Amino acid sequence: MVKNYKIIVSYDGTRYNGWQKQKNVESTIQGKLEALLTRLAGKEVTVQGSGRTDAGVHALGQVANFRMDTELSEGELFQAMNQYLPEDIAVLELKTASDRFHSRLSAVxxxxxxxxxxxxxxxxxxxxxxxxxxxxxxxxxxxxxxxxxxxxxxxxxxxxxxxxxxxxxxxxxxxxxxxxxxxxxxxxxxxxxxxxxxxxxxxxxxxxxxxxxxxxxxxxxxxxxxxxxxxxxxxxxxxxxxxxxx
CATH class of the missing domain: 3.30.70.660 (Pseudouridine synthase I, catalytic domain, C-terminal subdomain)
Structure with missing residues (x-):
């Protein structure tokens, strides 16, 4: 069953070309998240962020959401993301959101x-x-x-x-x-x-x-x-x- 997940992400943006995925996914926050989630899901996962931070900008509480079909529990998915993400990116919170939740469009x-x-x-x-x-x-x-x-x-x-x-x-x-x-x-x-x-x-x-x-x-x-x-x-x-x- 496909679920809509909401995550709160913290990152040191020093070595990244900002949030938004570019041709080189290794150099963006969105690219790092999508690459890991796609590997965990076995098929492509798209991550939507609340906004695009510039190259070199940091985040204590960036919010994103993604839809994913996985047998992993929320706790297991949270643990896997923090285990395999680089040391300068951390998931602070992960939970299932309503189907209508969108990290950018729902933000006030x-x-x-x-x-x-x-x-x-x-x-x-x-x-x-x-x-x-x-x-x-x-x-x-x-x-x-x-x-x-x-x-x-x-x-x-x-x-x-x-x-x-x-x-x-x-x-x-x-x-x-x-x-x-x-x-x-x-x-x-x-x-x-x-x-x-x-x-x-x-x-x-x-x-x-x-x-x-x-x-x-x-x-x-x-x-x-x-x-x-x-x-x-x-x-x-x-x-x-x-x-x-x-």
Missing amino acids: GKTYCYRIYTGKAKPVFDRKYVWQLPERPDVSRMRKAAAFLPGQHDFRSFCGNKHMNKSTIRRLDRIEIVEDGEELRLVFEGNGFLQNMVRILTGTLVECGLGERSPEEMKEILEARDRSASGQMAPARGLTLVEVRY
Whole structure:
């Protein structure tokens, strides 16, 4: 009997070309999952993710689903996946879902976290997970700029795909900037995010914090609906998909 399985996946994206399967399945998260499940099932299994994380982006709680006919119990399938997946990919939870559940179409919100390191010494053990800045940005300026962003807006100026022909309107529920010693954490919550959106928002907010832009420019950038109006795109390594909500 074919069942619809929901999984929560954690991964270190450092050595992968993102989530989405490409010609070389060895280099993507989706490709790794599908290759293993196809081997376990004896026939092709397709894995649907809640979204496509970029190359180098990490996940604490990526959600995916797949349909599979197997004699393995949920516990046995969970164990097999964790046994045979690479050490930088883990299945945190596996359970049978309703037939109508779809990890992307059923999602109502996501949380991302971007980590910035501002210390003088190299962050040796966190170097793959933070963006190291040579100077600390003014957090009050960043917060002032971020205040223009929550709500439903056209975020085309913060979309990495210049040829996007679908709607670029999204609802951003919250941006929180947390100071923790030498680290800044930017938390983004919303109903969905465009390609590279969090990284471009982060890069633009940092430019505001460094005095390269005024916080008030955020309103003009939104209204421009043009990628060239916004700032730099922050490196992938600092970004983590924290949670997907249903």
